[in-house]
Amino acid sequence: MVSNQAQLLLPLKKHIEEATFPMTNEEFEPILGHFDVIRRKKHQFVVQEHDQVRNEFWVLKGCLKAYFVDGSGKEHIIQFAQEEWWITDYEAFLKQSQASIFIECIEDCELLTISLENREKLCQEQHRMALFWANKTKFGFLALQKRILSLLKNNAKERYEEFLRLYPSLLQRVPKKMIASFLGVSRETLSRLE
Amino acid sequence: MVSNQAQLLLPLKKHIEEATFPMTNEEFEPILGHFDVIRRKKHQFVVQEHDQVRNEFWVLKGCLKAYFVDGSGKEHIIQFAQEEWWITDYEAFLKQSQASIFIECIEDCELLTISLENREKLCQEQHRMALFWANKTKFGFLALQKRILSLLKNNAKERYEEFLRLYPSLLQRVPKKMIASFLGVSRETLSRLE
DNA sequence: AAAATGAAGTGATGTAGATCACTTCCGGTA
DNA sequence: TACCGGAAGTGATCTACATCACTTCATTTT
Known part of the structure; x- marks a missing residue:
């Protein structure tokens, strides 16, 4: 759970409202209660290959890269994340299995983290949050389709x-x-x- | 709405159960009521560029391709679909805007169709169906990520x-x-x- | 049954982009 | 202030794959 650093955390409220509909601070507080804050320095990892991936991350501050390392040691970057973007190893997170990628800070970072358990709890408790994640996945899906098309053409x-x-x-x-x-x-x- | 061709349509019941949990025929019937059946011959289109995309399709029988045509007239195939797969121009369908791709039957096809309106209605009426589409999008997202990685590495x-x-x-x-x-x-x- | 059409294989050649090797230019740190 | 390691630019060469041209074979059309 998060202590009261209201200023710092308001961007998340706005972020959720934009994908759903307006809410009061009283409505926001229990949502926030399902997140934790962590801080990481440049070059630190938030996910390493073979980790159990328990969390999804939302960037309050900083910049990260998610990448896969192939057989010859070459790095293939899957995704970047900066302020207000989400990141994790979604395959491992959603299936609660082991990471196949690394997620590394390329600047000092402040992140909100949420576990799959808390995420599912939130979805059940608040219709809004179910809608929020549904929309997020939907637009994530469309963005990936565009990237594939871009790679093909x-x-x-x-x-x-x-x-x-x-x-x-x-x-x-x-x-x-x-x-x-x-x-x-x-x-x-x-x-x-x- | 669909007339009673129960045999033909049972695969959909099974398909939904596999992504959620078992149901009775009585529960399935109202779900089915939100779909229509259409038939198309080889070489016919179910979506053409600039169409309003009103439906998502589920393949009962046959095979289709979704493709983008680039400036030089070259075809880039985004997706195939065969029995029990879903297909549409998701960008246009979800945003209810104009298609940027073609979806063409490469065999004679029988398809179930559902409009976005009916899909949203179903999600509200039945918790199961909200879960079903959430899961579908989630796994679709993971599959696209794998394809990107495959193109990169x-x-x-x-x-x-x-x-x-x-x-x-x-x-x-x-x-x-x-x-x-x-x-x-x-x-x-x-x-x-x- | 003949003709047209399209799928697929294959040779010759062209080219975008990879790889290797070297240099320059920082920003951190000792 | 000098030193070091990483970021970036650039030349030379290599190669995976595209493109073009032609052939063969099978399927559809008339």
Whole structure:
């Protein structure tokens, strides 16, 4: 449970309202009660391969990367997360099984965490929260479809330009070689685009 | 609404039970009442670019492909569907906007259709159905994540082998050039693998 | 039954992007 | 202030895969 750092945590209220409908502070408080706050330094992990993944994370502050390491030791970035984004190993989290990826802070981070148990409890207690997660998954699904289409139909340059359009703020804080990995391109090729 | 072709429609009952929990025929009937049956011949479309997408489809019989046509007229296959799979243009369906893709029968098809309105009604009337679609979206999300990872880390041959492992039955009924398109490979290259 | 159409295989050639090797340019730290 | 490791740029070369052109075979159409 979270102590009263109201200012810090209001963004979550707004985030949930935007995907559902307005609520009072009294309604928000029990929701918040199902989350914890954690702090991690740059280079620390919130998930490592083979971990039991008990939590989903919501970024209050900072930036993270989720990546898979292939047989030859190469890193493939699945997802970034910055303020107000959600991140975890969803496969492992939703099936309560072992992580197949790493999630690492690329800046000092403050995160809200929620367990699957608490998430399901919240969904049952509050119709709003069931709707919230349903919407989140729905839009997450559509975003992944777009990324697949982009991988199928666009070349390296087009994918990079799309990334710039979609996530201009990440360009400022994420090393280019990680963006290359996210796009499925070598860092040398990315550097030569334009 | 559907007339009583109970035999034909029982697979849907089983499909829903598998993702939730058992039900009686009496419970199933009102669910079925929210669907319609349509029949389409090979080469017919169930969705065309710029259509309003009013329905989601569940395949009773037959096989379909969902594809995007790029600027140079090239087809990129997003998804196949065969018996007991769901298909539509989810972006357009969920946002009730215009299709950006085509969905075409590659065999004669019998499909169950449900509108977004009926789907939402069902979710409100029956807790089970809300759970059902939540689970479906969740697993759909995980499947898309796997496909992205496969596009990022595997070469053409590895992706083809993975496809064979995951969907052996599609190999029998779908032309190889469509599988090539689904995998993001030219049909010549696919033909030369192995 | 003949003709048209489309799926699939295959050779020759072109090219986007990977890989390797080296250099430069920082930002942290000792 | 010098040192070190990581980020990034760039040349040379390699390669996986695309593209084009042609052939064969099977299915559909007339």
